[in-house]
Amino acid sequence: MTFDIGRRLFAEFLGTAFLLATVVGSGIMGESLAGGNVAIALLGNTLATGAILMVLILIFGPVSGAHFNPAVTLAFLIRREIAPGEAATYVAVQVVAGICGAMAAHVMFAEPVLMISTQSRSGIGQWWAEVVATFGLVATILGCLRFRPAAVPYAVGLFISAGYWFTASTSFANPAVTIARTLTDTFSGIAPADAPAFIAAQIVGATAATLSFRWLLAEAPQSAAVPSVAEAGNTSGVPKGSDSK
Numbered sequence: 223m224t225f226d227i228g229r230r231l232f233a234e235f236l237g238t239a240f241l242l243a244t245v246v247g248s249g250i251m252g253e254s255l256a257g258g259n260v261a262i263a264l265l266g267n268t269l270a271t272g273a274i275l276m277v278l279i280l281i282f283g284p285v286s287g288a289h290f291n292p293a294v295t296l297a298f299l300i301r302r303e304i305a306p307g308e309a310a311t312y313v314a315v316q317v318v319a320g321i322c323g324a325m326a327a328h329v330m331f332a333e334p335v336l337m338i339s340t341q342s343r344s345g346i347g348q349w350w351a352e353v354v355a356t357f358g359l360v361a362t363i364l365g366c367l368r369f370r371p372a373a374v375p376y377a378v379g380l381f382i383s384a385g386y387w388f389t390a391s392t393s394f395a396n397p398a399v400t401i402a403r404t405l406t407d408t409f410s411g412i413a414p415a416d417a418p419a420f421i422a423a424q425i426v427g428a429t430a431a432t433l434s435f436r437w438l439l440a441e442a443p444q445s446a447a448v449p450s451v452a453e454a455g456n457t458s459g460v461p462k463g464s465d466s467k
Contacts, residue, residue: 225285227308233286234312235319237278241290242323242402243330244274249409250331263409264386272383279375288375291396292316293428297360300432313398320402328406339404339411343391348416349423351391356427357434358385359395364435397421 225233245267252266279288287304289295292313299309325335362381366374385393394400394412400421404414412420 223284227311230286231311231315233282234289234315235322237282237286237288238290238316238319238398239323239326240278241271241274242320242399243326244270244323245327245399246324246403246406246408246410247327247330250327250333253409264392267410268383268386271386272379275382276375276379279378283375286312290316290398291359292398293356293360293396293424294363296425296428297364297432300429301436316398317401320398321405324402324406328408333406333408336405337407337411339407339413341407341411341413342416343412344416344419347390349391349419351389352394352420352423353427353430355385355389355391355393355395356424357431358427359393360428360431361435364431364439368439391420394420395424395427397424400424 248270249263249267252263252270255266256262278290282288282290287298289298289312295304295309295312295316298304299306304312327333328335328337359378359381362377363374366377370377382393382395385395394403397420400412400417403410403412404417
């Protein structure tokens with residue numbers, strides 16, 4: 223089933239808004255319950271974000287593709303799977319929705335509706351972490367779409383959950399999320415001055431992953447194909463699943 227542009231944009235809006243409401247809201251909740259233990263606060267933030275990503279992709283994937291992320295939209299633009307005009311509209315909606323989601327979280331937790339973050343996130347380690355995080359996210363999506371499309375929601379949720387812990391930046395990997403998080407002076411915030419470098423790193427990571435996987439996943443000549451793990455252990459000369467009698 224194909225949905226018209228209005229429905230696709232509304233799906234992107236709802237999905238991105240819920241994502242940011244979860245990122246910001248779970249950060250506030252985690253920090254308030256952790257008693258000063260940052261690891262516990264981050265764990266709560268991680269679990270909620272990974273879980274909501276799976277749910278949102280399952281709901282909205284069939285409607286809009288469930289990008290919720292300008293870096294993902296950029297990847298599909300490079301692959302020529304979305305028109306430039308539609309991609310620009312997707313990005314605009316994602317940014318506005320992200321801000322609305324952050325504001326919704328503030329209202330739920332009786333915070334000022336709009337704030338400017340004072341939390342510094344800067345330095346080469348943080349920027350490189352965003353390149354790695356966004357590369358990994360786009361690689362997860364493209365690899366699963368090629369071989370395991372039904373696994374995309376779970377793989378994305380799991381990758382971001384892991385990224386919260388193995389990257390120095392806690393894996394923003396999303397320009398719309400980055401912009402929205404400049405407008406929350408809570409656990410998940412990022413100072414506006416630090417956001418442009420994060421966004422640049424995310425664009426680099428998304429572009430590198432898209433181009434790398436264009437080459438990696440290109441059909442190889444039959445003679446050059448490498449056996450799968452299952453086939454590699456078969457030394458009998460008989461194809462797996464065949465009757466050798």
